[in-house]
Amino acid sequence: MMSYIILGFLCVIPSICLSVLTDGETQNDTLRDESGDSKTDVFRQLLNQETLIRMSLVKNVHSLMKDMVEMKESMSTSNKRLNDAEKEISSLKNEVHLLKTENRKLKEQAVKFQEQFKTTDSRFDEIEGNFTKVSFSRAKYERHLNKKIEDFEKNMSTILNDIKIEVRYLSVTLLDLNKHTMEINESIPILIESKFTEYSTIVSKSVSDINNKLITSKDYQEQLVYNLSTLGNDQSGLMKIISDHMNSTIMSIKADVEQSQKSQLKLSAAVSSLEVFRMNMSLLNNCGAKSIGFTVGVTSSSSTWSGDILVFPHLVTNHGNGYNPSTGKFTAPKDGTYVFFVAVNSYGSQTVYLNIVHNGLNVVQSMAYGSSASHQTGTNMALIHLDKGDSVWISHSSGTGYYTTSVPITTFSGFLLA
Structure with missing residues (x-):
């Protein structure tokens, strides 16, 4: 419809211009009046001007037609953009609605959190009180443990003296x-x-x-x-x-x-047991004095064991939680020089060799050699510098089996030197 109006407008413009230039009257080559040649010259000038105007109008019409095509294309593009904008506006409206819903939910949750926070404050106060009680109980337990260790050391000194006397008597x-x-x-x-x-x-x-x-x-x-x-x-x-x-x-x-x-x-x-006992006492004393140390053992014998790592599941002490009873490995909680001791009792007249291993490298070896006498004892000790994260364990070298009781005979111990 718009194109028809524009075309009509373009057709009307030349006729109006023509009527203006010719004063609304038809002109021809036979026009004559009283002025003669002067009128003919004026008419020719007017015709030339009209021709120029018509050419200018044709150019303008072509330019307007081109502008109309471009305007149509622009309007088509604008319509597409408008449709896209309407879709985007619709999507934004949905998002706004979702955001409003989510905001309402968040407000409700905030109210709930405020109520819970009031309850949590009271729980934090209760937890803080429990931590205070635990700290007090821990200090009390440490004092009690230190006293027990002192009593144990005194009793062990008396027992050691008795054992020494008995060894002399046996000698x-x-x-x-x-x-x-x-x-x-x-x-x-x-x-x-x-x-x-x-x-x-x-x-x-x-x-x-x-x-x-x-x-x-x-x-x-x-x-x-x-x-x-x-x-x-x-x-x-x-x-x-x-x-x-x-x-x-x-x-x-x-x-x-x-x-x-x-x-x-x-x-x-008896002499071997005494040496083992002395070493265990030394380990126990050092473990009691230091924050890192352990003594572990096995409580069931095996006549066929020949595995890789000997796992000691029975924990006597494990200060610092460096020893893992599941893997059989001790992992150093911090840098330092550590002392490790292993004692193995052979099963019957069998022979067994064990190694103290540091990060996969064999350090020392203990041997419980089979003979006519049953249950031979093999011991060894190693002084090793460990970096934090280094591991030490007991591995099988050769032989089979080991002997122990419910009170461990085959044991593994270690502690951090001062």
């Missing part, structure tokens, strides 16, 4: 037993020689008496046969008595020697 007893064994070993040949000498003397005397009686009397020959028979029986009985006595003596000597060997093994085990 003296072992020396006496060795001396007695040597005396018995020396007396056995002398005793056998004296018995055979005595028996030979008796036999020689009996033979001499028999010869004398055979020479002096025939009647005695019959009696001699009887006496010889009796003598043979007596000789057999005497030999049996001597043999039994010698066997019993030898068995007694063997029993004394075996008892001596057992006593010696017991003494060696």
Whole structure:
């Protein structure tokens, strides 16, 4: 519709301009008036001007048509933009509605949070009071623990003195037993020689008496046969008595020697146990004095164990929580020089080797060597500098099995030096 109006306007403009230029009258080449040539010149000028005006108008019409096309395109683009703007406005309205809804919900939650915060304040006060009580209880427990450690150290000193006395007594007893064994070993040949000498003397005397009686009397020959028979029986009985006595003596000597060997093994085990006990006492004292230290063990034996890492699940002490009973590894909570000690008891007459390992590198090795005596003990200790995060554990080197009881015998300990 708009295009039709514009076209009509363009058609009207030339006719108006033409009527203005010709004064609304039709002009032709035969026009004549009184002025003659002067009028013809004016008319020609007017025609030239009209031609120029018409050409100018044609240019303007073309320019207007071009502007109209551009205007149509611009209006189409504007309509698209307007539609997009309307869609965007609709989307923004939806978002505004959602934001209003969310804002309302947030306001409701803020009200709830304010109410909860009032309740939380009272809970924080209660928690603060609980922390104060816990701190007080912890200080009280530390004092109680320090007192227990002091009492334990005093008791252990007394026990160590008693053990030392008993070890001295066992040493003296072992020396006496060795001396007695040597005396018995020396007396056995002398005793056998004296018995055979005595028996030979008796036999020689009996033979001499028999010869004398055979020479002096025939009647005695019959009696001699009887006496010889009796003598043979007596000789057999005497030999049996001597043999039994010698066997019993030898068995007694063997029993004394075996008892001596057992006593010696017991003494060696007692000395080893004493050394282990001393080391554990040292570890315990250092763990009580320091903030980082542990003593762990196993409470069930195994005759077939030959794994990689020996895990000690039983915690005796674990100050600083450096030892992990699940992995069997101690991780240093801070830099420092640490002391580590391992004690392993072999299962029966088996042999087992264990290593103290630092970050995958073997440091030292302990050996519980199998022999005729059961449950041999192997120990070792290492002084290692650790950086924070370094790990130390006990690994299997060779052999199988280990022995322990409900009170751990196979143990692993460590502590931070001052």
